[in-house]
């Protein structure tokens with residue numbers, strides 16, 4: 001809806017009303033059309049102001065309408081009519097003007113926005129803004145198709161418009177003013193200022209105010225600018241089609257008259273609108289928000305659990321993870337006690353952490369209170385903190401000891417969290433006096449950069465403990481996903497199956513290059529072998545050794561079997577050769593030096609694989625990319641269904657968020673569970689069954705019970721899976 005009233009005698013004020021973000025639903029569009037008509041037809045009205053209720057201008061088109069039959073007045077002619085009006089129209093922008101919201105503002109003759117305060121810091125003036133503006137359609141698999149690709153380059157120039165449209169980034173009011181998107185910013189009430197401004201421009205000529213009549217500022221080398229832009233978007237999101245279409249649409253603005261440019265924008269939008277990528281990205285937009293509404297099988301929920309205030313936190317262990325976590329906590333404004341019992345490691349951390357903070361502050365344009373962190377070699381220093389995150393070496397005996405000590409030293413209500421990536425959270429809880437205050441906070445390296453946080457609740461974790469960890473994660477800028485306690489939790493448990501298949505494919509005749517190419521063409525930034533080289537092959541080796549799996553003394557058929565299932569010792573053998581990946585300059589690939597970054601094919605490795613196959617009587621066969629994708633991805637997806645079945649994750653959105661934010665799953669494919677829905681659950685079952693028949697010694701290729709049940713229920717769309725899961729749980 002839109003509310004219309006006349007204010008200050010001669011200003012028609014149109015207020016968009018569609019909480020929470022005033023999205024341009026059919027009824028809002030109808031309201032705008034009706035109100036504009038009324039204002040233009042009223043002789044008493046000399047100028048018009050458009051604003052949004054509750055301090056938000058407009059979050060753009062209503063994304064939920066995209067999946068349905070479109071109705072109501074279309075945006076393009078609506079904005080055209082506003083621009084063509086013979087009375088000045090002013091956009092009063094508070095909060096967000098995004099997507100269609102900014103396109104609506106670009107159709108107005110003037111744009112005024114709110115800028116909260118002017119702060120003087122070290123002689124540099126910075127504006128602390130509330131408003132954010134942008135054209136984020138590309139992040140939804142679309143382009144700004146209500147004239148955004150044609151008006152923005154005409155207003156601010158092609159290079160700046162290309163940057164905003166292809167990245168979808170939001171800019172502050174200060175930056176928008178600098179770029180020329182805004183005419184004016186104010187610290188006062190934006191609507192009041194806009195009304196006064198509207199009165200002041202009454203009767204002035206609008207000839208120079210209609211952006212569609214502008215020409216793009218000429219540029220000397222347009223071809224190379226667009227070639228460069230195309231290369232950039234192609235390498236930033238491999239296989240994503242929307243950024244490419246955005247470049248093409250802006251090119252049309254730079255080279256064609258406005259009307260033809262609009263035709264091109266429409267044509268390009270038509271190819272994107274019904275694409276699988278747009279569906280995936282729009283699903284993911286809502287999935288990200290759904291993970292915040294967490295629940296556990298015991299009935300704890302986000303809306304009934306009260307988080308505790310956390311002002312002071314401690315980190316135990318200042319290795320790579322501990323340092324990153326310390327930085328993330330300090331960046332979130334907490335006071336941090338950083339404890340490391342090894343003097344040398346502590347000394348190194350006291351230098352490394354401040355420089356990580358400094359780099360972060362420079363990148364983010366923020367400031368950090370330098371004495372928000374205190375360092376100590378003594379665990380007693382954590383006596384008064386509200387929450388502890390243990391990040392010591394991944395060794396159960398060591399962690400047990402730390403938790404026993406923490407339980408004695410800390411206040412009785414201190415939350416004790418572990419950053420373990422796979423160890424048993426319940427067991428650690430059992431070492432403390434208050435197991436209800438123990439949860440896992442599984443960060444991903446580098447912990448101050450990676451967006452994902454798995455919050456692992458144990459059998460006895462209290463709802464308040466889960467809520468506190470979830471809220472702290474959010475404060476640190478993480479996407480926090482609540483998951484149950486099991487080996488590897490959700491992410492690493494699924495990853496294990498994926499890695500196993502990749503090893504088996506090498507045994508059967510594939511090369512690391514072939515497997516990685518298939519995965520990278522699918523959209524992963526790195527294939528599984530390049531990723532292992534980067535993170536270090538020794539990490540998994542240590543875990544397998546601790547589990548009694550990495551025994552390379554076994555010969556004959558038993559060398560490739562563990563606990564009755566197929567096992568590949570390839571990773572263990574490489575580690576025995578001292579090939580730990582990038583850090584040693586050799587792994588699945590070779591590098592020019594230890595620590596080198598550029599992976600090159602390694603003839604030694606290919607020889608090694610040939611000899612290995614010959615030794616085990618394995619006849620190499622031709623493996624194509626499709627098999628690589630199906631074997632690696634479907635087995636990972638199958639484990640995801642198992643995780644849903646067991647209640648370790650509450651819904652498919654949780655798993656998808658974990659994979660996109662933590663494991664490089666291409667966002668334009670929505671996450672593994674959404675991908676399964678797109679491929680078709682029946683097909684996933686059929687392929688898994690086929691591969692299981694061919695490899696009966698790999699039990700995880702058997703389709704999970706939930707996957708089969710979904711197929712038996714007619715393969716409902718992903719948003720209905722929770723019903724099938726719920727029905728199953730209620731029968732238990």
Ligand SMILES: CC(C)(COP(=O)(O)OP(=O)(O)OC[C@H]1O[C@@H](n2cnc3c(N)ncnc32)[C@H](O)[C@@H]1OP(=O)(O)O)[C@@H](O)C(=O)NCCC(=O)NCCSC(=O)C[C@@H](O)CCCCCCCCCCCCC(=O)O
Nearest residue numbers: 023059060061062063098099100136144145146270273289
């Ligand atoms: C606005 C935000 C920054 C606010 O953030 P905040 O953190 O405060 O709040 P939340 O993010 O939690 O959001 C709260 C709540 O609101 C929901 N929501 C937010 N935005 C939208 C929206 N735009 N639509 C619907 N719902 C929205 C959100 O999901 C939350 O609810 P939930 O229940 O999930 O918790 C932030 O929300 C934000 O960033 N929003 C998205 C901004 C955005 O991306 N906007 C762009 C939208 S796309 C667009 O505008 C397209 C335009 O260019 C118009 C194009 C014209 C279309 C014409 C169609 C032509 C079709 C042609 C092809 C046909 C061919 C053929 O069929 O033949």
